Amino acid sequence: MAIQKGDFIKLNYTGRFEDGRIFDTTDEELAKQEEIFNPRGLYGGDVVIVGAGHTIEGLDEDLEGKEAGYSGTVSIPPEKAFGPSNPKLVETVSITKLPDRNVHPGMPVEIDGRRGVVSRVIGRRVTVDYNSPLAGKTVTYEYAIEKLLEDDVEKIQGLLALYTGIRDMEVEIADGVAKINVPTGLTFNQRWLMAKNRVASELFKYAGLKEVQLIEKLTAEAEVPAPAEPEVKAEPEAEEEPSESQE
Missing domain, CATH: 3.30.70.2210 (Alpha-Beta Plaits)
Known part of the structure; x- marks a missing residue:
């Protein structure tokens, strides 16, 4: 029976970047091997509802029409994966804003409570990308539909x-x-x-x-x-624009 929107299925998958690096998987041993294991994560396959937005759009669409037992691979562009990179979330700041002045491209940093990654260093100016590491990336999912739940x-x-x-x-x-x-x-x-x-x-x-x-x-x-004690601040702070993030 072909999988349709609204069906409950058990899905196993592994997500990779174009260079082959794995960023997500339902395989616990593979997660440990790739050093992305989350001790609070649930491995062994996810139950999702097709078409309900439980997976990224490109994978969700690819599930339709398949049958239980199917396994395959799908390549998904950014607009149907984790979204395009937002240029407004790329900022250049003085190196004095960083606690560690020995910075380099690819280095994770936190500035004023916002987490980002250094993308460029020119003199005493540092460009920091606050986008999600998954934004703007074409990704590939290897997946298997283990069963259709009845x-x-x-x-x-x-x-x-x-x-x-x-x-x-x-x-x-x-x-x-x-x-x-x-x-x-x-x-x-x-x-x-x-x-x-x-x-x-x-x-x-x-x-x-x-x-x-x-x-x-x-x-x-x-x-x-x-009950948690209410947080008291000395003076009001403007809210920062949240960056996209994934679990």
Whole structure:
């Protein structure tokens, strides 16, 4: 059966730059070998909804029409990958702005809380690129569609894992209502607080559910983190233009 928009699939992939360097993979051993392993990452394949924006546009489009078990490679230009490089995020500053004056092209730096990479050094002037390292790059993805998910519980667990990094959360479904038992650790997790409404919306749209119940349980033994102290600044600061970034 051909993969269509709205299908839940399990996807394994490896992303490379044009020079062959790997920047992302679902293969844990390969990530360690390439020194890009993230101990908080979830390896072994992602469950994604085709057409829901869970992958970059070029890869998402290439999935359509394929079948479970397919494996292949796709080359993706910047406009359908991580976007073009923004010239407004390339700035030239005095070398005195840097704590380390022994700078060179390719050196990562942080200036006024913004992270960038030195692209050029001329005398005492340094050009810093604050774009994402992935911006403006043509990338290649080797990928395999491991399976097309049919079971509703498996779909929900896969989507939850994509957003939380936790596999096999406890889920029950009856009469279009999904009951999701949220682990205590997620109750105070900022990533989860921001993602849970989107998770519910996608389950309504793509899994045909009419209600999602998020059940959060606290016990006497559970450690409840103290509320964070508000940050106090001596004087207001203008917000910097955020740079693009990837996980």
